[in-house]
Amino acid sequence: MRGATHAKWAALATAVALAATACGGGDDSGGGGADGIVSSSWGDPQNPLEPANTNEVQGGKVLSMIFRGLKQYDPKTGEAKDMLAEKIETTDSTNFTITVKDGWTFSNGEKVTAQSFVDAWNYGAHLKNNQKNAYFFGQIEGYDQVHPEKGEPTAETMSGLKVTGPQTFTVKLTQKFSTWPVTLGYAAFAPLPKAFFDDHAGWLSKPVGNGPYTVDSYSKGSQMALKRWDAYPGTDKAQNGGVTLKVYTDNNTAYTDLTAGNLDLVDDVPASQLKNVEADLGDRYINVPAGIIQTLSFPFYDPAWNKPGQEKLRQGLSRAIDRAQITETIFQKTRTPAVDWTSPVLGEEGGYKDICGDLCKYDAAEAKKLVAEGGGIPGGTMKISYNADTGSHKEWVDAVCNSINRALGNDQACVGNPIGTFADYRNQVTTQKLKGPFRAGWQMDYPLIQNFLQPLYYTNASSNDGKYTDPEFDKLVDQANAEADTAKAVGLFQQAEEVLRDDMGAIPLWYQNGSAGYSDRVTNVSLNPFSVPVYDQIKVN
Amino acid sequence: MGRFVIRRILQMVPVFIGTTLIVYFLVTQMGGDPIQNLYGEKPVPDNIRATLTAQYHLDDPFFVRYWYYFSGLLQGDFGESIAQGRPIVELLAEAWPETLKVAGVAFTFELVIGVVAGVLAGMRRGSFVDNLVLVSTLFVIAVPIFVLGNVSQTFLGQEWGLFPVSGTDDGFSSYLLPGMVLGSVSLAYIARLARASVAENLRADYIRTAKAKGLPKSRVIGIHVLRNSLIPVVTYLGADLGSLMGGAIVTEGIFNIPGVGYQLFTSLNVEDGPAVVGFVSLLVLVYLISALVVDMLYAVLDPRIRYE
Numbered sequence: 001m002r003g004a005t006h007a008k009w010a011a012l013a014t015a016v017a018l019a020a021t022a023c024g025g026g027d028d029s030g031g032g033g034a035d036g037i038v039s040s041s042w043g044d045p046q047n048p049l050e051p052a053n054t055n056e057v058q059g060g061k062v063l064s065m066i067f068r069g070l071k072q073y074d075p076k077t078g079e080a081k082d083m084l085a086e087k088i089e090t091t092d093s094t095n096f097t098i099t100v101k102d103g104w105t106f107s108n109g110e111k112v113t114a115q116s117f118v119d120a121w122n123y124g125a126h127l128k129n130n131q132k133n134a135y136f137f138g139q140i141e142g143y144d145q146v147h148p149e150k151g152e153p154t155a156e157t158m159s160g161l162k163v164t165g166p167q168t169f170t171v172k173l174t175q176k177f178s179t180w181p182v183t184l185g186y187a188a189f190a191p192l193p194k195a196f197f198d199d200h201a202g203w204l205s206k207p208v209g210n211g212p213y214t215v216d217s218y219s220k221g222s223q224m225a226l227k228r229w230d231a232y233p234g235t236d237k238a239q240n241g242g243v244t245l246k247v248y249t250d251n252n253t254a255y256t257d258l259t260a261g262n263l264d265l266v267d268d269v270p271a272s273q274l275k276n277v278e279a280d281l282g283d284r285y286i287n288v289p290a291g292i293i294q295t296l297s298f299p300f301y302d303p304a305w306n307k308p309g310q311e312k313l314r315q316g317l318s319r320a321i322d323r324a325q326i327t328e329t330i331f332q333k334t335r336t337p338a339v340d341w342t343s344p345v346l347g348e349e350g351g352y353k354d355i356c357g358d359l360c361k362y363d364a365a366e367a368k369k370l371v372a373e374g375g376g377i378p379g380g381t382m383k384i385s386y387n388a389d390t391g392s393h394k395e396w397v398d399a400v401c402n403s404i405n406r407a408l409g410n411d412q413a414c415v416g417n418p419i420g421t422f423a424d425y426r427n428q429v430t431t432q433k434l435k436g437p438f439r440a441g442w443q444m445d446y447p448l449i450q451n452f453l454q455p456l457y458y459t460n461a462s463s464n465d466g467k468y469t470d471p472e473f474d475k476l477v478d479q480a481n482a483e484a485d486t487a488k489a490v491g492l493f494q495q496a497e498e499v500l501r502d503d504m505g506a507i508p509l510w511y512q513n514g515s516a517g518y519s520d521r522v523t524n525v526s527l528n529p530f531s532v533p534v535y536d537q538i539k540v541n
Numbered sequence: 542m543g544r545f546v547i548r549r550i551l552q553m554v555p556v557f558i559g560t561t562l563i564v565y566f567l568v569t570q571m572g573g574d575p576i577q578n579l580y581g582e583k584p585v586p587d588n589i590r591a592t593l594t595a596q597y598h599l600d601d602p603f604f605v606r607y608w609y610y611f612s613g614l615l616q617g618d619f620g621e622s623i624a625q626g627r628p629i630v631e632l633l634a635e636a637w638p639e640t641l642k643v644a645g646v647a648f649t650f651e652l653v654i655g656v657v658a659g660v661l662a663g664m665r666r667g668s669f670v671d672n673l674v675l676v677s678t679l680f681v682i683a684v685p686i687f688v689l690g691n692v693s694q695t696f697l698g699q700e701w702g703l704f705p706v707s708g709t710d711d712g713f714s715s716y717l718l719p720g721m722v723l724g725s726v727s728l729a730y731i732a733r734l735a736r737a738s739v740a741e742n743l744r745a746d747y748i749r750t751a752k753a754k755g756l757p758k759s760r761v762i763g764i765h766v767l768r769n770s771l772i773p774v775v776t777y778l779g780a781d782l783g784s785l786m787g788g789a790i791v792t793e794g795i796f797n798i799p800g801v802g803y804q805l806f807t808s809l810n811v812e813d814g815p816a817v818v819g820f821v822s823l824l825v826l827v828y829l830i831s832a833l834v835v836d837m838l839y840a841v842l843d844p845r846i847r848y849e
Contacts, residue, residue, distance in 0.1 A: 423574030
């Protein structure tokens with residue numbers, strides 16, 4: 001039996017060892033109050049953390065903490081307020097003179113000058129740097145030379161950018177765009193220090209910016225620790241001692257850690273936990289519309305879908321969709337029924353307004369009447385195309401079709417048309433192969449009404465996949481872009497939106513919501529227009 | 542023995558080339574558009590598409606692309622991830638240590654506990670210990686791993702605080718619970734294998750002989766029974782090592798370990814061909830090497846096995 005006894009001892013020793021090491025778990029959060037550290041869920045950024053190369057929310061979190069641009073969007077109202085901009089002047093909505101505030105530095109001590117901006121923008125625009133947000137600079141004169149549609153660049157810098165003094169530079173756009181300064185709050189327009197260009201690899205492993213936080217340590221794939229920068233010159237100083245971004249590969253795990261008290265903030269509550277949110281978090285759950293709208297686009301390139309009088313058909317279809325019910329049952333209120341073609345993040349002053357009115361309200365009788373007046377559905381049946389591989393589009397497309405069929409009293413009126421992969425779907429959309437309405441989603445680049453209308457519905461615009469065109473709409477957009485007064489410009493854009501409504505150029509469905517949950521250790525948590533938590537405002541109890 | 546090892550290593554070369562070729566072929570046939578994935582719903586500028594297509598040889602014929610890939614591989618260059626724009630070597634260097642730690646815990650756990658439980662049960666068939674081992678292993682085999690993972694995370698981690706809930710911040714103890722969950726199913730199989738094999742060998746003639754000639758019991762069990770009983774267990778462990786490295790997607794997800802399983806999963810999702818091939822190539826190597834080690838262990842365990 002001696003062999004067996006040895007085995008027993010080995011088992012016992014292992015068990016003891018396991019138990020002993022298991023006690024190591026603990027809380028790494030620091031003290032409370034103004035120096036408390038906030039821990040927040042994160043995902044590995046898809047791209048290197050260059051400002052002009054980050055088009056997703058994970059990288060956006062870091063940039064929102066370590067950079068400040070000429071403008072900053074107010075998290076509550078969405079309004080673009082001057083941050084580093086002393087003033088931005090124009091007389092013709094094409095030539096802008098920008099004065100950068102004195103007294104700002106990067107956290108490594110380097111002064112933020114006009115040159116910091118011009119160098120950063122030229123870097124972002126240049127083809128060889130392969131920056132995803134390069135098109136943001138497309139309105140600046142000379143962009144076509146540094147980022148031609150085809151072939152090699154013929155210039156190193158954009159001719160529309162000129163440094164005229166230590167703190168001033170001028171920008172020349174290719175066409176009138178009066179609300180262009182509002183776009184400058186986007187991270188792509190952030191200034192860059194010399195270190196970015198001199199030691200690029202070093203900068204990427206520990207980015208240096210001019211925002212309220214500095215990067216303390218960054219281990220790719222697991223976490224980034226950011227510390228409050230005490231010498232930060234801005235008015236929006238961090239209200240906490242720092243933020244630790246922890247990478248979670250599964251948002252369910254992040255949620256579990258939040259409820260276990262190991263994490264202060266998750267900014268993406270998993271769908272499977274929505275039913276527990278109330279019980280787990282109570283009022284520590286945020287669910288507000290983001291700058292993302294989902295619509296149904298029509299194939300105006302197809303003669304069957306482009307006959308005069310068909311606007312009634314499209315309006316009828318819009319009235320046949322029970323948005324309130326679908327957002328509640330299919331999306332569990334993580335979508336908000338749409339009432340216009342923009343997004344609530346714009347705020348009233350930015351142009352968000354219930355323009356759709358009754359046309360976005362469900363009414364079966366009215367829907368039936370309008371569809372009949374509009375000549376009925378071409379071919380008797382319409383297919384709503386969507387990609388079946390991601391985003392669970394099948395559920396809501398089927399629900400929309402059900403709603404339409406029910407309203408029209410016709411089982412054959414609408415069916416879903418799944419397309420296997422997203423790539424194939426995009427390919428068919430951009431080459432005008434689809435024979436019926438198709439789903440479309442638009443995530444804003446910057447909180448500006450222009451960005452919700454022009455790229456999508458202007459004749460031949462870059463994302464106008466349905467080839468919608470209306471001279472009246474184009475004229476109003478042009479006028480709005482030429483209008484120097486922002487309030488008037490917004491009014492003109494809203495008029496253009498009314499044209500779009502009367503045509504029903506696309507059916508607005510719903511706004512996607514951003515969500516967040518937080519622990520009772522922290523207060524004052526909110527999401528900015530890009531659905532990124534406003535970290536600098538968070539207070540630790 | 543030396544000649545055997547050399548021959549096996551030489552055989553690995555065509556196997557490695559063949560498997561990477563097949564994997565590379567399958568990945569290129571996924572039919573997706575990795576460049577579009579970079580841009581989500583937004584249109585991809587033509588010029589960027591052209592640049593990236595040239596950079597990753599996406600338009601070249603299959604064998605040309607494979608040649609670029611393989612010649613790079615020979616120089617230790619795994620290429621660059623399309624989705625993340627970083628060298629795949631970097632991704633490998635981040636993910637493998639994490640997975641190795643989890644797999645190491647799992648492997649030790651299943652080896653030690655599994656063999657001990659199996660041997661104890663096998664020596665006293667029908668006893669309480671035997672029944673306990675049989676019932677508990679049956680339970681572990683029957684329950685899906687994500688249930689096991691979530692339940693143990695909720696109770697052992699969250700409710701009772703015995704282990705860290707998730708992440709890798711707590712050093713070695715972070716890897717204990719994920720490792721134990723990951724190793725639990727194999728542990729059950731190993732315990733059952735060892736039990737059956739010990740029980741069988743105990744009745745063998747040579748054991749009766751060993752007992753009859755008066756050998757001490759510890760020697761009979763420790764040398765004669767164990768050594769012969771371990772051959773199926775070692776075979777199983779060798780094969781299991783490979784699957785521990787690559788198949789931990791669920792466990793790594795639940796416990797938030799940024800390892801190989803997770804990287805493979807995300808790379809597949811965004812159709813990042815080069816990254817998938819890189820991770821799988823390394824997995825192939827792990828399988829090949831662990832198979833070789835297992836074959837060599839046979840000779841140590843059973844001197845009757847000779848290599849020619």
